[in-house]
Amino acid sequence: MKRAAFYSLAVLLTLLLCPALSWGGAAVTFHDFRPGTFLPNDPLPHLDNKAMVAQFLDPGNAGLGQGIGYFLWREILTAISDQARAGVIIGRNEGGRPIVDMLRKEYHEAATQAARGLKSWIALWGVVEASGDEVFLKVYISILPDVKKAAPMLQLLSMEGSGKNKPIPNIALEMPRTLFSFSLQGFDRKKLFRRAIIARQQVLVREKPDRDAPIVARIKKDEALHMTDVEGVWLKVSTDNGKTGFVKMEDNSPVDIPGLTVTANVPGKIKVYQSPDKRSRLIAEKALQGEYAILNRRYIDRRGLWYCLDVDGVQGWVEGFTMTEKYSSPVVDFVAGMLRYGALNYKGAKSHFQRFVSLGEQYEKNVNLAFAYQMMGACQLKMGDQNPTAFEKAVVLTPYDPNAYALNGFAQIVLSGSLRKGLPSLEKALDLDDSNPQAQFLLTLAEQIVSHRVDERVRVAIRSDVDPAVIKGLRDKHPGLAQ
Amino acid sequence: MTRVLRVFLALAAILLIAPNARGASLVVRGVVVNETTGVPLGGVSVAGEYGNYSGSSVTNSEGQFEIRFSYGSPPKLREVAIILKKSGYGEKTKIMQLEQAELRDLRFSMTQTLGAAALGPEDKSRLGNEVSSDGRTLFLLPYSGDGGPDAASAISLNRLAEAVHRFVTADFQELAKNASSFPPALKAPFSIRLLPKETTVLSDAERLTSIGRYLNALALAGGSKAVVRQGGTDKLLMESKFLIIPQTAGFDAYYLQIDDIVPMRQINTLKFHEGLSDYWALYILLAFSIKEMRDTETSPDRRMRLEQIRSCLKAKKAQYGPADKRKVASIDTLLKSVEAKLRQTGVR
Numbered sequence: 001m002k003r004a005a006f007y008s009l010a011v012l013l014t015l016l017l018c019p020a021l022s023w024g025g026a027a028v029t030f031h032d033f034r035p036g037t038f039l040p041n042d043p044l045p046h047l048d049n050k051a052m053v054a055q056f057l058d059p060g061n062a063g064l065g066q067g068i069g070y071f072l073w074r075e076i077l078t079a080i081s082d083q084a085r086a087g088v089i090i091g092r093n094e095g096g097r098p099i100v101d102m103l104r105k106e107y108h109e110a111a112t113q114a115a116r117g118l119k120s121w122i123a124l125w126g127v128v129e130a131s132g133d134e135v136f137l138k139v140y141i142s143i144l145p146d147v148k149k150a151a152p153m154l155q156l157l158s159m160e161g162s163g164k165n166k167p168i169p170n171i172a173l174e175m176p177r178t179l180f181s182f183s184l185q186g187f188d189r190k191k192l193f194r195r196a197i198i199a200r201q202q203v204l205v206r207e208k209p210d211r212d213a214p215i216v217a218r219i220k221k222d223e224a225l226h227m228t229d230v231e232g233v234w235l236k237v238s239t240d241n242g243k244t245g246f247v248k249m250e251d252n253s254p255v256d257i258p259g260l261t262v263t264a265n266v267p268g269k270i271k272v273y274q275s276p277d278k279r280s281r282l283i284a285e286k287a288l289q290g291e292y293a294i295l296n297r298r299y300i301d302r303r304g305l306w307y308c309l310d311v312d313g314v315q316g317w318v319e320g321f322t323m324t325e326k327y328s329s330p331v332v333d334f335v336a337g338m339l340r341y342g343a344l345n346y347k348g349a350k351s352h353f354q355r356f357v358s359l360g361e362q363y364e365k366n367v368n369l370a371f372a373y374q375m376m377g378a379c380q381l382k383m384g385d386q387n388p389t390a391f392e393k394a395v396v397l398t399p400y401d402p403n404a405y406a407l408n409g410f411a412q413i414v415l416s417g418s419l420r421k422g423l424p425s426l427e428k429a430l431d432l433d434d435s436n437p438q439a440q441f442l443l444t445l446a447e448q449i450v451s452h453r454v455d456e457r458v459r460v461a462i463r464s465d466v467d468p469a470v471i472k473g474l475r476d477k478h479p480g481l482a483q
Numbered sequence: 484m485t486r487v488l489r490v491f492l493a494l495a496a497i498l499l500i501a502p503n504a505r506g507a508s509l510v511v512r513g514v515v516v517n518e519t520t521g522v523p524l525g526g527v528s529v530a531g532e533y534g535n536y537s538g539s540s541v542t543n544s545e546g547q548f549e550i551r552f553s554y555g556s557p558p559k560l561r562e563v564a565i566i567l568k569k570s571g572y573g574e575k576t577k578i579m580q581l582e583q584a585e586l587r588d589l590r591f592s593m594t595q596t597l598g599a600a601a602l603g604p605e606d607k608s609r610l611g612n613e614v615s616s617d618g619r620t621l622f623l624l625p626y627s628g629d630g631g632p633d634a635a636s637a638i639s640l641n642r643l644a645e646a647v648h649r650f651v652t653a654d655f656q657e658l659a660k661n662a663s664s665f666p667p668a669l670k671a672p673f674s675i676r677l678l679p680k681e682t683t684v685l686s687d688a689e690r691l692t693s694i695g696r697y698l699n700a701l702a703l704a705g706g707s708k709a710v711v712r713q714g715g716t717d718k719l720l721m722e723s724k725f726l727i728i729p730q731t732a733g734f735d736a737y738y739l740q741i742d743d744i745v746p747m748r749q750i751n752t753l754k755f756h757e758g759l760s761d762y763w764a765l766y767i768l769l770a771f772s773i774k775e776m777r778d779t780e781t782s783p784d785r786r787m788r789l790e791q792i793r794s795c796l797k798a799k800k801a802q803y804g805p806a807d808k809r810k811v812a813s814i815d816t817l818l819k820s821v822e823a824k825l826r827q828t829g830v831r
Contacts (some may be wrong), residue, residue: 059645062750107649108656127649131751136753140653179657181650184757366804401801402812403661433797435663435790 005183009420044119048120048148049342050087051076051122051335052115055100056137065100067230068137070249072124073326074257079336081256081299082320083348086339087372089118090251108179111142122338124331131309135187139331148342152378154407156414158457164449168457171445173410175378176403177371182331183364191260192328196224196295197235198256200363205245207229216245224296224308225255259332261291262307262323268467272316276306283316291326324351330359332366350379367401370394374407386415395425405429406438413462419449420465427474434478445480446471503722509533509552509581515567515587519782523732524593528568533581534558554562567593568807597802602693617700618729619673621647622698624705626721644675646756646761654764662798666775666791668761673701674766686713695728702727702770710747717747725766729774735819739766739813765810768799772817778823786828793821 014056028175044050053073060066073090080086091099091114103125117125156171158164181212205217208234209231217239219225225247229236234246235255243306247255264270264287272284276298288311295315296308305320329382337352353372360369370393377390391408398404409425416422426446429439475481515527523546531550535558538550552564561581568574572593579586581822602610613622623640651673659665694705704724723741727734741762745755756763774794779788801816 057649059642107653108660127753131748131752131754134748134752138753138757177661179653179660181653181657184753186754210746365802367802395803398801399805402797403801432801433794434662435794436797437663 004233012145020226025155044087044089047085047087048119048121048280049339050089050117050120051124051339052089052091052120054091054103054114054123054125055112056125056383057100057104057127058129060129060131060372062128062135063232064128064135064227064230066233067249068126068128070233070253071230071257072139072254072329072332074249074253075259075332076132076335076339077125078256078258078297079327079352080339081334082305083336083340083343083345084470085343088339089120091118091120091123106222108140108142111140112144114146115142119147121145121342122209122335124335130189130351132262132385135186135189135192137187137329138184139182139211140178140331141182141334143180143330144168145174145178152341154378154381154410154414156458158463159419159461163457168455171455171458172406173441175371175374175407178366180371181365182368183360185329185363187328188207193227193229193236193291194256195227195260196297197237198228198258198297199223199225199254200256201254203247205237205239205243205247205252207245209236209246209248211248213246217241217243222296222298227257256297258294258297259325259327261293261326262309263291263326264288264322265324266322270322271307272311272314272318274316276300276308277303278319280317281316284311286311288318294325310315324355325455326355326359330356330364333359333467334372335374341379344382345378346382350376350383353379364395370397370401370404373397374404375408377411381411381414382458388415402429402432403438405432406436406442409442410438417461418463418465419446422446423466424471430474430478430481434480440481443471443474447475487759491622500548507554507557509554509563509585511538511552511563511565511586511589513565513586514546515548515591515593516546518592519694522730522777523780524569524572525732526569527572527593530566531565532564533562534560546732565589565591567591569593594743602690602697606694607697610694610698613676613678613698615674615676615701618699619671619676619701620698621673621770622695622700623675625676626705626723630698640677644677646753647767648673648675648759649773650756651764651767652762655768658768658795658798661801662794664791664800664822666771666788666795668775668778669768669771669795673771678703680725686787691726692728695726700728701774702767706741713744713769719745719747719750721745724764727766727770727773729770729777731773731777731780731820734773734776734817739769740763741766761810763796765799765813769813769817771795775812776821779824786825787822789825789828793825794820796821 046239051068053076056065056067059391069090073088076088080088099110099114102114110112111123111125115121121144123142124139125139129136152175154173155167158166158168199219201221203216203219203225205219207216219239224351225237225239227235227237231246233249235249236244237247268287269285271282271290271323274281274283292309294307297306299305301470306317307320307323308315308317333352333356337349337356340352341349353376355370356372373390373394377388380388380390388411391411393405393407405425406429409422409429412425413419413422422442426442429436430443433439446466449458449462450466450471452459452464511531515524515529516522517524521690525542525546527542527546527548528539529542529548529550531537531552533552533554536552536554538552540548540550542548546769563579563581563586565577565579566574575591575593577591623644625640655669659670691703703726705724708719708721711718711720721743723743725739725741727739749755772795775788775792781783782788796814796818800811803811
């Protein structure tokens, strides 16, 4: 076969195989969007596990609406860059009604509609304002469980037989909360934007934020630039040799935006290499204390993720698994956690929710922290943890939420195999709201168990260790329940 | 006839006549409602005239009253006049022909004067264009400032209005998703409008209520502000009053209080409303719930609508943490009222 023919065949085969490949953190663009319709050119048609980030509202005309949308999009992409079967897209509309106009009037409804049009099950949107050196972000998230078939839920698994460890149909509680508004976050503008960004391809640095401005530098793929600020959709940058200029953020972004810093997540000493390769020269081996600014970040096939850090005045590379990356906002971890959960990576998802809780516990709303704990609990259940306390923490945070008690009760019953264990939570949920569907489901399940009107698989999984009169008493005590 | 016999006959005659003179009475019972909404009106002063006899009463929270006239001999003109008076409503006189000894199950209605009594022509001409057509408008009054010349321009009410509108709408959307059922009325758009600068009458509750009624407002909010220096930083101290206008039995127009301290450098940023936001959303939710409770009084699907309000209030309550007892208490007060109304429908 002639060389030209061989290459043609290779290209053809690659094109044919591409759709079948699993994409890790795919970045794409999309164009015309009509609310309520599926895009004919869905940006990630093979993927049902994806999030959409919309342009932010900018009521004070700070010139940051688009920039912040891009910025968070790239950060979330960074957070899931090693995750197969997960993606993030930028929800920008180039034709018809701008998405930001829809958000300005319809808020969650608009975000939900836009996400549905893009077959995304998570929509992130928000508001940005600037005042002097401060930037304020208000972030909202809308979740569409019906878009992704495997939306988060607690399920009872079969204990035996051919269907062992498979969910028993209809014995499941969904995570009831789907719309979130996160607490306002204020940032020092310099600290928020000042960081290294990495060229994904050759990057042109222009003298001014103008597509026709002269080019002052060309940055090669994988090299780092120093970002200092954002102006509209332009990143203000400086190069290693002191040149300053602007790089345009586009739908097919030329740069990756890593998190702000990393901290060591393993005890003891960490090896620091001269290049992102364990075969390169070992230049230091020491315990890394505190936070380190990321100077470069690279994911290398078969060698994994690497960070370039300044360790005591010496630049070197450390393996990614030894570090935990910190992003601008805990919301990045929240979305990354949802996407990893959607990709069935429960360990990774739990880590993100854990970080969301630890970063946000001082200021984030209880209801959001409670949800993160419930997601941690769901991950723990999926991983076979027999003693997850996360559901109880959610109850402590939201003591007036019947759903929190119902989820906790269900988890207790499923884990212990004892109906009795979940009874106090069930009673509390009914006391708070006996019209709550989750509480009603749990009560009906309890009634079916004590009267032995359940599937054999449920009978094996959950003991009927409660007097039927107690369950009947619960129904009698709550007249709001349908008889 | 002997003297003794004459005295005896006179006594007998008195004894025969006396029961009539002592026991004659007329009872008038009824209920007073708002003519437009049908909501029972409490606190209505009811005066009755029956010839030269008179009686009076005040309606209870269910709008009910009873007047008893005791008389010696019945008036020649067998008519009863009932005069109804209540602040904010037009005085009403009703004449009824008396055909029996009792007048029961009477139903009177009163027309809200929409503050006409308290508002002069100047007020009306200033506010006339602002009247809300659907009763779904929160009106913001200018804040009175006493912190010096900078304070007057320190707060941008337009920014506040925009932020509160976004926050509240998004919050209602979240509640609608998280509640088992939700009043459709709360999903419909609502608006926030600024009133002219001259409408600074917060200290006069009655007048402000009149303005709210005249405007057909959902609520009015305004307050006072002062700039103080704390810890080397200039801060805006804001005391906001939030007046809910719709009424229903047990809930007359009433004030709620929001106190806040915002660093001056943040007043034109998102940070400004963040401290207030949840109270704004909560109080607007309470106002809508009271309005919805009022609107259900004459609704054929009253039970379903009350259950929707109940579910929505419980969903709001579910958002709160252990430190939010004050907010939870304000929801519980309304929830008790909803539960009581549901019991009246015979459902719970």
